[in-house]
Amino acid sequence: MRAVQLVSETQGLQLVDWPMPDPKEGFNIIQVSHAALNHRDLWISKGRYAGIKYPVILGSDVCAFDENKRRVIVNPGFNWGDDPRVQSKSFHILGMPEHGSFAEYVSVPVQHIYSAPAHLTDAQVSALPLAGITAYRTLVIKCKPQAGENLLITGIGGGVALMVLQFALALKLNVYVSSSDHSKIEQAIQLGAKGGVNYLDSKWDVEVLDQSGGFDMIVDSAGGESFSKFPKICKPAARIAMYGGTNGVISNLSPQQLFWKQISIYGSTMGSPSEFAEMLSFIIQFKIIPIVDSIYELADFNSAFNRMNSKQQFGKIVLNVSK
């Protein structure tokens, strides 16, 4: 079968001809239609990830067909474990160490396979799993939002941030966004955000406070210096949830603002199997359509990775594996 494989540290990603997965007890081999990229794939391809093994077929997100031609979606978080609060030590994600979805066929645990939401195209289904579960746990499970509350989403444009935006709109939150790219702010406003600010503007915090009147929730994936401004623009009893840290360590965070305003900060990553099922129900109930930035043929995977590396995308970057 054709597959996009991380061959070795020096040889990087290549389109290869690779044996079909072996049948395995408790696993189904499904035929991939579309597979979406995640930053995880980019970081692994650059060697910036813990415990990389070679060779490996990357890819965590997939829309596929099972042996009965049923269209399916896969929960890519394996071995969550028994604790709903946190993943177990053996937790891992489809697409390393197991071979992932950037291939014509992929072998996945039977209990991780769900019928795909009928209102979505194959590309949209593939855009959903990892971003969807991360966004759902971060916003819905951790922050427990109430209709009418104000939410700031930092770094709008990435897959998770956009899913948070769409979930928040379904829950009737007042959503504000930040980005370094004016056109992404405009696109978010067209989707339903009430406002947005450019975080490169030194007064972004004052500006977004003026726009919103303060935030009940902030969902962040950056960390870094900006994080210290969050308590100031939070309302009392606010919740700050973070699922990433692309800008590095948090500094200059005021304990006084945190305790006097009774602010909570939640670290969050991925989600449990029952949360994945809840997320799918939520997507179906509210007819949410994940935003696809672009679709590339499997052989054109380099363009897809370059697109992600450029940070210009607004939504998920998808590979059409059937082409």
Place this chain on the structure above:
Amino acid sequence: MRAVQLVSETQGLQLVDWPMPDPKEGFNIIQVSHAALNHRDLWISKGRYAGIKYPVILGSDVCAFDENKRRVIVNPGFNWGDDPRVQSKSFHILGMPEHGSFAEYVSVPVQHIYSAPAHLTDAQVSALPLAGITAYRTLVIKCKPQAGENLLITGIGGGVALMVLQFALALKLNVYVSSSDHSKIEQAIQLGAKGGVNYLDSKWDVEVLDQSGGFDMIVDSAGGESFSKFPKICKPAARIAMYGGTNGVISNLSPQQLFWKQISIYGSTMGSPSEFAEMLSFIIQFKIIPIVDSIYELADFNSAFNRMNSKQQFGKIVLNVSK
């Protein structure tokens, strides 16, 4: 009546003869037996507090007798408001702007007066309110501890930290402490803590991790540089609660550790009226006896303030107002 009053910015604290409080609708005038010091009193007396008004009688904690000679305790957090999650904008604490308990009589809202727990001396009753409610909300309400979990309490010796220790032991937690003072660690261990470390030791984090195997909860009042080591010594799904920030801003905090371990950080201050009532029931149920460091006569208030300023105390510093 005799009272310890903060006379003016230049004149500082003085023992004065001051008029009895005026009768006021909804308030009772109670006769003070004992009153405990809080760091708040020290900071106000040094001018390091927002919105200081002069002259003012300090003191938030009190054991007193009402007009029927009933021994009473007072919830010192006024105007909490309707939201259990956070205090309202008009929230304030007995002992500025209202005259406080360092006087022979104090006027307090009727609904803030409770019967004092019978198993405590007057000095112990006065040691309870502000430290008790702060500790109860921080540990019990925010962290939701389960028997058998591991808890680190930083800066043991202060009133709140010691109440957290006593509540935690009642809840059958495994408690570890930190201090810069070896004798305070020893005293905590005699009270029931399983271990402790000196936080001036550069390897305190490694040492306390070795002792405990990692923490389900950390209760902190310092913030500062040490805070960044907390996620490393936390178990997955840990809760970090903070009610103070004496060491200033938090820096070098890793987002990756927070989200991957699904750690929550809770800012917490004081507590709601229903939490105060819960705290009293808890004290009575578990026969908890607040730790009194020392008792001074009212006229010797300077010695009491100097004792607090020296940071040598282990438990609450109390004024015997009847002497």
